[in-house]
Amino acid sequence: MTAGDLDRLVEIAEGLEQAPHWPRLAYEAVLDPASPRRIALVAESLGVLFGFAMARLTPPQAELETIAVTAEFQRRGVARKLFTDLADELRLADVHEILLEVRASNHPARAFYRSLGFAAAGQRPRYYADPVEDAVLMRLGLRPPGRVGLEG
Ligand SMILES: CC(C)(COP(=O)(O)OP(=O)(O)OC[C@H]1O[C@@H](n2cnc3c(N)ncnc32)[C@H](O)[C@@H]1OP(=O)(O)O)[C@@H](O)C(=O)NCCC(=O)NCCS
Numbered sequence: 204m205t206a207g208d209l210d211r212l213v214e215i216a217e218g219l220e221q222a223p224h225w226p227r228l229a230y231e232a233v234l235d236p237a238s239p240r241r242i243a244l245v246a247e248s249l250g251v252l253f254g255f256a257m258a259r260l261t262p263p264q265a266e267l268e269t270i271a272v273t274a275e276f277q278r279r280g281v282a283r284k285l286f287t288d289l290a291d292e293l294r295l296a297d298v299h300e301i302l303l304e305v306r307a308s309n310h311p312a313r314a315f316y317r318s319l320g321f322a323a324a325g326q327r328p329r330y331y332a333d334p335v336e337d338a339v340l341m342r343l344g345l346r347p348p349g350r351v352g353l354e355g
Pocket of ligand 1: 219222223269271272273276277278280281282284305311314315316318
C-alpha cells in the first residue's frame with residue numbers, strides 16, 4: 204500500500220457497508236513511519252485496485268484490522284489470496300497468532316474467517332456503535348516460517 208492508493212482505499216471501504224469506514228487521515232497515519240507497525244497489502248490488476256488488507260503488528264500477535272474486496276470482485280478468492288500473502292509476511296515478522304473483531308451480524312466475513320481456520324475466541328458486548336452491536340473475537344495460530352499450513 205502506498206500514498207497513491209489512499210483515495211481508492213477510502214472509496215472501496217465507503218462502498219462496502221460492512222467495511223470499517225476510516226477517514227482518509229487515519230490511512231495517511233498508517234503510512235507515517237512513526238505509527239505502530241503494520242503490514243498493508245492491496246489487490247490490483249491492470250492498474251485497478253479492488254481489495255486490500257491491513258494488520259497491526261505486536262509480535263507474537265497481530266490484529267487483522269481490515270480486509271475488503273469490492274462487490275464485483277467478491278467470491279473469486281481475492282481476499283483469501285490477500286490473507287495468505289499477509290500471513291506469509293506476518294510469519295516472517297515473528298507473529299504466531301492473529302486476532303480480530305468482527306460484527307456479530309457480518310455473516311459473510313465470519314464465514315470467510317472460518318474458511319481460513321479462524322475460530323471464535325469470545326464476544327465483546329456492545330463493542331460497535333452506529334448501530335450498536337456485539338463484536339465476535341476470532342483467533343488463528345500461525346506456524347513459524349518453513350512449516351506448511353496453518354495451526355488452530
Ligand atoms: C469478507 C470479504 C473480504 C471476503 O472477500 P472475498 O474476496 O469475496 O472472499 P474469497 O472469495 O476469498 O472467499 C474465500 C472463502 O470465504 C468464504 N466466504 C467468502 N465470502 C462469503 C460469503 N459471502 N458467504 C459465505 N462464505 C463466504 C467461502 O468459504 C469462500 O470460499 P468459496 O468461494 O470457495 O466458497 C468480502 O465479502 C468483503 O469485502 N466484505 C465487506 C467488508 C467486510 O465485511 N470485511 C470484513 C470486516 S473488516
